[in-house]
Amino acid sequence: MLEITDLVAGYGKSEVLRGISLEVKEGQIAIIIGPNGAGKTTLFRTIFGLLPTRSGKILFENEDLTKMSSLTRVKKGIALVPQGRNVFPDLNVLENLEMGAYTVVADKKEIQARMEECYRLFPVLRERRIQRAATLSGGEQQMLVIARALMSKPRFMMLDEPSLGISPRLVKEIFKTIHTINQTTNTTIALVEQNAKIALKLGHVGYVMEGGQIKMSGTTHDLACDERVKHAYLGKRE
Numbered sequence: 568m569l570e571i572t573d574l575v576a577g578y579g580k581s582e583v584l585r586g587i588s589l590e591v592k593e594g595q596i597a598i599i600i601g602p603n604g605a606g607k608t609t610l611f612r613t614i615f616g617l618l619p620t621r622s623g624k625i626l627f628e629n630e631d632l633t634k635m636s637s638l639t640r641v642k643k644g645i646a647l648v649p650q651g652r653n654v655f656p657d658l659n660v661l662e663n664l665e666m667g668a669y670t671v672v673a674d675k676k677e678i679q680a681r682m683e684e685c686y687r688l689f690p691v692l693r694e695r696r697i698q699r700a701a702t703l704s705g706g707e708q709q710m711l712v713i714a715r716a717l718m719s720k721p722r723f724m725m726l727d728e729p730s731l732g733i734s735p736r737l738v739k740e741i742f743k744t745i746h747t748i749n750q751t752t753n754t755t756i757a758l759v760e761q762n763a764k765i766a767l768k769l770g771h772v773g774y775v776m777e778g779g780q781i782k783m784s785g786t787t788h789d790l791a792c793d794e795r796v797k798h799a800y801l802g803k804r805e
């Protein structure tokens with residue numbers, strides 16, 4: 568579904584992604600782990616078109632995305648849940664969800680149906696639907712940004728550290744819902760996650776990113792068994 572070859576991107580003079588190649592097959596959950604500053608967020612921003620590709624290729628369903636705007640990428644079925652829970656603070660839950668749909672669908676009934684789907688996945692959002700997003704808890708805000716991304720009915724969704732700063736109980740719930748989204752709607756998922764243990768359990772394939780490059784890749788099972796991964800990311804010594 569997604570095939571990236573030799574991707575180079577960065578900010579100003581600094582080159583952050585230094586030749587990234589990776590592949591995500593339809594229906595998979597691919598996880599990306601790596602230390603702070605490895606370029607994980609930069610990779611997602613480049614795939615989503617918020618940052619230009621300097622060289623290399625991003626193919627989505629065999630189509631070259633490289634020159635397309637973010638909006639075009641959304642219309643092709645790509646969504647990004649950015650790092651840092653950025654809800655529209657002054658809008659309520661319902662209005663936040665509407666914002667997620669308005670660039671791709673105009674039909675009111677369809678928007679309503681998609682909203683119902685979101686409320687089924689995150690029942691707490693239904694309870695809070697007329698509450699201002701700024702006053703939601705951190706976990707609820709994270710659920711809202713995931714739900715908002717789902718409003719565009721993506722076929723490929725990127726999630727950038729959805730567990731950051733959230734209580735362990737809610738993290739569990741959010742990961743369970745990500746699994747449900749993948750299973751029930753066949754949404755292909757790429758997930759950046761600091762918590763390697765939980766991510767390796769959830770994903771099918773994984774990539775270890777360090778210094779703007781992919782250092783290791785494989786099935787999550789193989790990665791979880793790898794001594795270097797255990798040592799660096801799972802806090803276990805051989």
Ligand SMILES: Nc1ncnc2c1ncn2[C@@H]1O[C@H](COP(=O)(O)OP(=O)(O)OP(=O)(O)O)[C@@H](O)[C@H]1O
Pocket residue numbers: 578581583601602603604605606607608609610650
């Ligand atoms: N807007 C920006 N302008 C300039 N440099 C940036 C910008 N955003 C990120 N960088 C730099 O790019 C590098 C990679 O950052 P990035 O946010 O992609 O890392 P990350 O792997 O997502 O880290 P984290 O785990 O902390 O989220 C860092 O050195 C960072 O300082």
Ligand SMILES: [Mg+2]
Pocket residue numbers: 607608609650727
């Ligand atoms: Mg990041």
